Amino acid sequence: MKNWKKNKDNRYINLFEKLYDVYGPQKWWPADTPFEVVIGAILVQNTSWKNVERSIKRLKPYLSHPKKLAQLPEETLAQLIRSSGFYRVKAKRISAFLRWFQQYDYEFDRVKKDGEKLRNELLEINGIGNETADVILLYVFHVPVFIADRYARTIFQRFGIHVPPTYEEFRKQVEFHFPKDAILLNEFHALLVTHGKTYCKKKPICEKCPIQNICQRRFTS
């Protein structure tokens, strides 16, 4: 471990440390149970978390018992999650996940596979794509993966790090240069989302940005 940093680009860990200094520990994912993580991950697809919170509240009685949620008619489920937008497709996606989950008796502990196998299995579920699969892997199963979402892409690009075009290439690049540690990757994603929501938005607020002194963007525009 002494030479861990060999061939590594230390800008990734430096950025992490800077964000951690600024925002502190994020204590993610915001959910009471692992099942709630999955539901939140599906509901938040292309949607602001604020709109997801209401849906989560309405679903609360079912979230401690996935089986009960599985018994709901899909239309009823759709109405419960209306506030999250795309509610019909998302109801289908939750149903698809529940069908997969049923073969494990709705127990995450019964899902015993290595990360790559589990990842492929999750990706086969209709409505679970790269990002949602990685959220589940990291925040439910504690598999050390980097969630290569839009915030990460935007922040890294502005920061001055070259970002590959595809999700997978991007994910693997970060995983090469950053410690393969689920706790650190957990915190990294959370910090990137917080930073992205607060300053590094589509229209960034660079003047007030707490990391502007180490960001390349101040030179380009």
Place this chain on the structure above:
DNA sequence: GTCCTGGTGG
């Protein structure tokens, strides 16, 4: 590229 969609903030 287009569709899916309500809620929030500008």
Place this chain on the structure above:
DNA sequence: CCACCTGGAC
């Protein structure tokens, strides 16, 4: 009024 939101399928 409009633009955008921690995507994914087709």
